[in-house]
Amino acid sequence: MDNPMKTKAHLENALAEAQKRIAELERHAARCGRATEDSFEDSDNASVYMTLMHEAFNASPIGLAIFDTDMRYVTINRTLADLNGKPAQDHIGRRVRDIIPDLAGEIESVMRRVLHTGQPVLDIFISGSVASQPGITRYWNQHCFPLKDNRGRVIGVSIVVEEITARRRAEEALKESEKKYRTLFDSIDEGFVLADVVFDENGRPVDAYFAETNDAAANMLGQDVTGRYFRDVFSEGRVYLLDVAGQVALTGRNVRMEHFLEPDKKWYSFFLFKIGGPDSRRIGTIFQDITERRRAEEERARLLQDTDEQRGRLQAIIDSLPVGLCITDNTGKIIFMNDIAKGIWIGRAHYAKNIEEFSSDKAWWSDTGERIAAEDMPVARSLRGEICKTLAVDFERSDGTRGTQLVSSAPIRTSDGSITGSIALIQDITEQRRAQRALRESEEKYRSLFESSIDGILLTMPDGRITAANPAACRILQMTEEEIVQAGRDGVIDTSDPRLRLALEERRRKGKARAELIFRRKDGTTFPADISSSVISDQEDHIRSSVVFRDITERKEAEKRIRKLNEELEQRVKERTGDLIETVDRLDKQREVLQTIIDSIPVMLMFYDPAGKIYLVNRELEKVLGWSKEEIQTMDLMAAVYPDPQYRREVREYMMEAEPGWKDLMMTTRSGTRVCSSWSYVRLSDGSQIGIGIDVSERRRIDQDMKRLATAIEQSGEGIVIHNPDWVIVYANPAFEALTGYGREELMGKGISDLAEYFHGNDYGDISEYISRHGKQWSGVQKRKRKSGEVIDINLTVAPVHDQEGRIMNYVSAVRDVTAELRMQNQLAQNQKLEAIGTLAGGIAHDLKNILTPIVINTEVALMDIEEDHPVRELLEEIGQAARMGSDVVSQIVTFSRRSLQEKKPVAIESVVKESVDFLRSALPSTIDIRLQLSAGNARVLADPTRIKQVMVNLGSNAGHAMRENGGNLFIETAQERLNEEKASVVSPDLKAGRYVKIMVRDTGVGMDEQTKRRIFEPFFTTKKQGEGAGMGLSVVHGIVKDHEGAVSVWSKPGKGSIFTVFLPVCRDSSGTGDEPSFLSASGDA
Structure with a gap:
């Protein structure tokens, strides 16, 4: 298995989980010490343990040292003292700056950090030279751990130093060789696959054709699957993925999931989405190996602390060793083995076994492949007085797999020189060897890819000179390699294209660039090409660059079809980035909460012995349940807290499983009140358990209230907008989007000045001034302009939201469209006005008619009685005409006032x-x-x-x-x-x-x-x-x-x-559907 101390992400997650269990460790340290002593109970006396520990400390091939709080050496083993170039006794009481001044600044800075935070600092890379070999650069990996007493106070620092010079140089040589070719084919880190799902006549997915894959996908799958079918490549263990792909192709619904693939023994995250229209059966899949992340999440670190100060220091060093540790007595019987050593051999070792079992026919020399006899094993040789350093041994694990380990061993001697046992340090380098082989194979593979690639590849100098071109580049440009080298970059790329300058600038800043440029063939014709350029350096650190280009003349049309896919991918990247930011924010908040919990322990704690009896509870549990500690230890607490037998049985089963995570449980208190709580149970190595509980009643109630409030605002028919103190919009509900025509993404982060068209004037400035001056809400009717340009009337209420100090932290606006309502009010007022005028006009018309009727009649009678040439006849005719005109006006007034009754x-x-x-x-x-x-x-x-x-x-x-x-x-x-x-x-x-x-x-x-x-x-x-x-x-x-x-x-x-x-x-006797309004006739009949 991988060495967990070598994975920084694993260490950080393990440390976070360990902090959650800090309460357990404070009580468990004493038991850990007793358990360690029990493992030596067949020794002559307890002093044998201390002697072995001291001998192991000094014989270790890894540098070890302990410092007090003033950062002065308390003790140091021979390995680290030799590395520093001074005897071990010359270190005691002195600081690092007194011994190795060139490296003191960085080392003492890390120690101060550990002393201040009480947290370990891991994987500190150090380079420099030693006194015995001046001028030669060597490399070390250093880990720094805090040492604490029984009350958790930091009393010193331990340092573990591992020399990695040989490994570093070997890896750098291989990586530099590979780097030149690998950068040519770099793309996205996640695997990306385009596949066409094949269905049978019943509509069930039976296979899938891989149309296209990227390099990352090929790396994760172990092969290039482009142009092949799913069932030809993968075993039945992955058929589940085929079913999911079928659902996505048929329904068009995206699927995001995490799945464990049994054949690979790995976890992957998958995002599947459909490409194309309803009839398309093409899907895209983005996947990523998340095995290490899942392992880190499931890992639970155990930090042990001895009650005795000296034993605690030694135990801390043993626990912090990044290698396996094995100790035997003088007969070869194993009396101690740490977890890393057990993990390397996958459980073959236990305290009752003898070291000879590890040789048998299951071990070979790594260099020669010869089997190792029991007497030639490093431990057996150390029992004979030899010191064996970093011997490479191939071995077979108990599950049949083979691995490689580096073994260093030394004899443990008493003061008189007699050998009482041996100590061995074991480091699993299986993955390192595999990585070195992979690097060599990768170099050969990429060199072959350079020659056989269908894309043109150019290797260039910073000044634009071309130093090499692959066959594909010669074919595409219709030149020989010599002609391309002679033409240089400016001879094959159109230098008038402004994108060239931008691409060169981007590559200078970022080390790589992608662009679309215009290339020129030998005959002078041009063509568009996609280019990917990266800066690389050789082993002498000479800067070079690579240009990979592809003629995309025929692909231009295809790009239009997949542009939509690119937009969707970009959106997914944004969403994922947002998720990562949100996750980081949550982790930051949880870290603050965790620190507060550690300081005040506001949780319920119960400690059970291996028999399941409660022997310790904390005050928080007493406060929540109402029983005292003495009462709890003498009563059947489970029966009292969980009175329902069936429910109590389920709780006991959960406790027995002691799986990671939390479970919500309903507890009954002494007063009969039911309390909602969340519990997690941790089983320790000796069979005892720790129960950690949190009272979540109030939090659940607040969560429910917040969800109800959020739902009410989202479903509200009125537009709701929330501004920050600078009147910038931070929230808008769907009703406000519908009212204004602006989408939420258009509104978020916009101030009043940014939405001048909507506000239709500067009236909002008056509102903000009023609220700022009076500190209370404002209400009124205003005009606004929708995104479409339509002007509407709104009823607006704006209210400030104050914090506990009375400062304005937000403004909340409630908006309601009253355009139709105001229009109806205006029309109703107009109708009422006309009715009032009609009533007045009817009365006036009646009086005018009584006045005009005698005038008309008397004028007509007078005209009948006088001659045609009478001097007053013309005056009488004018009077009659005016009276008749007045009668016509009266008739119209009567009609307007609806006083006349006509038959309808x-x-x-x-x-x-x-x-x-x-x-x-x-x-x-x-x-x-x-x-x-x-x-x-x-x-x-x-x-x-x-x-x-x-x-x-x-x-x-x-x-x-x-x-x-x-x-x-x-x-x-x-x-x-x-x-x-x-x-x-x-x-x-x-x-x-x-x-x-x-x-x-x-x-x-x-x-x-x-x-x-x-x-x-x-x-x-x-x-x-x-x-x-x-x-x-x-x-x-x-x-x-x-x-x-x-x-x-x-x-x-x-x-x-x-x-x-x-x-x-329309009248009812007209042709129609019969849904016309009902009207009465003039006579009152229906």
Whole structure:
């Protein structure tokens, strides 16, 4: 198995998990010491243990040292003392700067950090020279650990130093050789596969064709699967992935999952998405090996601490060793082995076995391949007094697999020189050897790829000179390699392309660049090419660069088809980046919470012995449950806290499993109150358990309240917007998006000045000033402009949100569209105004009629009694004409006020319109062309035909007056239209829903402005000159249409003409569906 101390991510995760169990470790340290002594119970006495530990410390081939809180040497083993070039006794009481001043700055800085934080610092890379070999650079890997007493106080620092010079040099040589070729084919880190799913006749996925894969996919899969089928490549263990791919291809729904592939013994994360239209069966898959991450999450570190200060220091060194440690007695029997040594041999070793078992026929010399006899094993040789250093041994594990380990061993001697045992340090280098082989194979593979690649590859100098070109480059450019080298970069790439300069600048800054450039062939023709260029360096650190290019002339059209896929991938990358940022934020917050928990321990703790009996609880548990510690230790706590037998059985099963994670449990307290809590149980090596519980009742209640509040805001019909103190939008609900037409992504992060079009003026500045001055909410009606340009009326409420100190931390705006509501209110006010005027006009008309009637009659009688040439006859005729004109006005007033009762009957509306048009043709000037279009069919309305004609004549006369100077066209059209409640209310607030005959009178006259249009239905309002009209025509039209349960609307703009539209309800005896509004006849019958 991999050495866990070598993986920094593993160490960080293990450390985080160890912090969660800090409470366990404070109580468990003593037991750990006793357990260690128990392993030596067959020794003569306890001093043998201490002697072995000291001998192991000094004989270790890895440098070890301990420092006090002043960073002075307390002890150091021979290995590290020799490395420093001074005897071990010369170190004691001195600082690092006194011994190795060149490296002291970095080492003492790390020690100060460990002393300050109480946390280990791992994998510190150090390079330099030693006194015995000046001028030769050597490399070390250093780990620094805190030493703590029983109360958790840091009392010193231990340092572990491992020399890695040989390994470092070997790896650097191989990596430098590989680096030159690997960078040519670098792409995304994640595996990417395009595949076409194959279905049988029943619609079940049976196979998949791999259309395209990237290098990362080939590396993770161990082979290039492009052009092959799924079942030809993979075993039945991966068929589950084929089923998921089928679901994605059929449904189009993306799938994100993590899955353990049994054949590989690895965890992978997968993201599957569909490519193309509904009939497409192509999917894309992005996957990544997450095995190490999962291992790190599942790993649980154990930090042991001895109650005795000296034993604790030695134990800390043993625990921190990044290698396996094995100790035998003088007979070869194993008396101690750390976890790393056990893991290397995968459980073959245990305390009752003898070291000879590890040789047998299961070990070979790594260099020669010869089997190792038991007496030649390093440990056996050390028992004879030899010191064996870093011997490479191949061995067979208990599961049949083979590995390679470096073994160093030394004898353990007493003060008189007699050998009492041996100590061996074992390091598993299986993966290192495998990596070295892989690097060599990779170099050969990439050299072959350079020659056989279908893409052109150029190796260039920083000044643009070309030093090498592969066969594909020669073929694409139609040149020999010598011609390409002679032409240089400027000879094969169009230097006038501005993208070339940008690509070179990007490569200079980032070390690599991708671009699309124009290349030139030998014959002078050009073609577009995708290029990928990287900066590389050889073993002498000479800077070179590589250019990989591909002719994409034919691919241009294909790019358009996959552009959508690229956009989706970019969105996924953004989402993933956001998830990573969110995860980092959560980890930061959890780290702060964890520190607070460690400081105050606000959790419930229960400690069980191996028999399951509670022997220790903390105060938090007493406070939550209500029983004292003494009562808990003498009572059946499980029965009291979990009174339901079935539920209690489930809790016991969960405790027995002691799996990582938390489980929500409902506890019953002493008072009978039920408390929601979350528990995690950890089983220790001696069979005891620690239970960690958290009271989550209040947190659950708050979470539920927050979810309800968030749901209410999201589902609210009113627009809700939240601003920060600078009036920048930080939240907008869906209702606000629908009201304004702006999407949430357009609104987030925008200030008031950024949305000037929407705010339709500077009124929001007045609002913000009012709230800032008074510190309270503002409400009112304002105008806003939607994204579409439509201006609407809104009811706006803006309120400040204060923090505990009274400072404004946010502003909340509630927005409601009241455009239709205000329009209906205005129309209702206009109707009420006309009704009031009509009532007044009716009374006035009655009085005028009584005055004018005697004048008309007496004038006519007087005219009958006088001669034609009588001098007063002309005056009497003028009086009579004026009186008759007054009577006509009175008649119109009476009509407007609806005081006259006319008989209504079903009337074919189109015949009435035709008669009215015939009259208008003779009445209007010839410069006005009347065009009639009848589309109402046989629709009939319940009406007085004479009054409908009056409506048509009045509207036609008004249109003729508007076109009197320049002439024009008068369009009269009829049609049927069904109005729902919404459409009817737009025409008039009191218009009912149903089927209507629509009569539209449209002219091309001078039109009206808004101010005129608002007053046209008012009695006596006219735009005509004095003597041309009384201003009653449109008022009468409005009164007649209103009397017929209809409505009239108008549209007009200056210079654009006017359109008057009359809506009259269709009578029930007309052809229709029967869903017309119900109207009474003039006589009151239905």
